[in-house]
Amino acid sequence: MTPDEYLQAVLDDQELPDEELDALQERKEQIKKLLRNSFSDYSPSIRDAGSYAKGTMVRASYDYDALIYFPSDTDVGETLKAIYAEVDDVLNDEGYRTKRKRSAIEILNPTEDEDPEYFHVDAVPGRYVDGSDGDVFLHQEGGDKDHLKTNPEEQLDHVRDSGVRDAIKLLKLWREKRRFSLPTFVLELLVIELLEGHEDDSLPDQLVHVWEELDEQAEELSVEDPANSNNDLSDVFDSATKASLSHAAQSALNKLDALGWESVFGEVDEDRKQEKAAKVASATEATENPHRPWFGG
């Protein structure tokens, strides 16, 4: 299998099965309907966003964002914080458990019996800046500023039209495998910026280019909200995050060099998985007098 074929196989493997997609659709409609009905007196617009709308879903990491944006003169809440709290309360009153994130409200599975991980739906409350239906204000929990101004359509278009969505998907997968913390939108902006001019490169070449740039120049990199260059993203893309990224990128390049693509993303071919499992078993059988591990607590 060529590297191109392999990476395509990884992407295919990461496609959401119909069952999961249907379940997400159902949850999405549930939440949209709830928000529409609960706030019908306030005429919000409810739009699709998240990786679902951007076309960057991978099984390892996907989400649907329900953007609920109120008119600029709304009286659903006096402040953005109040609007945010109102939406959170509506969800809680309907029995959904939620977790407040920076600007989004993560909706958790309704009961603790179910997979606690992820409902895969966030609600993102906001208020239009003016009557033009474009720019919005979002509340920010924590951070130096309690709100920011952005344009969700511009952000969506920036990713949808980037020409590098497959690279974004693979690097999201890489992030999940490495378990390092980097907000998806920062990862997307980074990848798009680093691959500017490389849109026609092969997928393997694109990934190597991104990793090389991260390895060599992470400290100098910065990202900008395409909808508002005044938005300061330095607190979510700080020095510690850059250092982590740089190490992770170096590790990916080393693995590629030493062991090949499968060491980064895993085996996708069943025969190769079995072959590797057999080799590992033979290696452990051949090991003489192995040390006995001891867990100290």
Place this chain on the structure above:
Amino acid sequence: MADLWIDGNRNQLLEQQDEVRKQQPYLTWDTREPIVRLEGLFLVRHPDTGEDLDGFDIRVCFPRSFPKRLPRVWAIGGRLPEHDRERHVSEKEGCCLFVDEEFHLRHPDGYTVTEFLAEPVQHYFLAQLHYEHHDEWPWPVREHVKEGIEDAYMELLDLDDRGAVRDCVDLLRRRDLKGRWDCPCGSGKKLRDCHGDRFSVLRGKIPEETFKDTYHRLWERTITLDGRAVRDA
């Protein structure tokens, strides 16, 4: 920092660095103080064919009193859980490679960094790889925490009574032993007529720091890289 192990052993360090580079070319030394580290991609090999099977990102930290005190290894890069008894990973002490005494007994004349990597580190990560593919640890393991140490000592000293282990380790960690003392195994005999010789053999092969650390571990303290015993919160 005068007593950092590399200070008086620069040549030895350079030799070891070269050796490690040949065996594990993706591990990088960081000799900035206060902790000397080796970090990067550790290649797990097939012992017969030498084929590189897979790799784990690791960090090896060398205590000030290396090699008397053993290096600590952490798996970095998110592939292993941070804390998991079944997979022998401890949030506090890193990868749980062995009972320290058992390593020293295999290397009574000392060991190099390459030997450390080629044996317990290789064994551990090969076993982790096996676990990923086959959902089980491939070899016998020691029981967890105190019980594991007690089992190891009961084997080493041929003891019947688990309760005697702590007293034995207490004696082993002392500067001097007197043959006329009662043997801590509980036999009622004097040390010289009971476990005295075995104790001498162990003390000749295992650094005193190890007995001190083990004694604290038997009291369920965690030992830091440089040998401080801390009570768990």
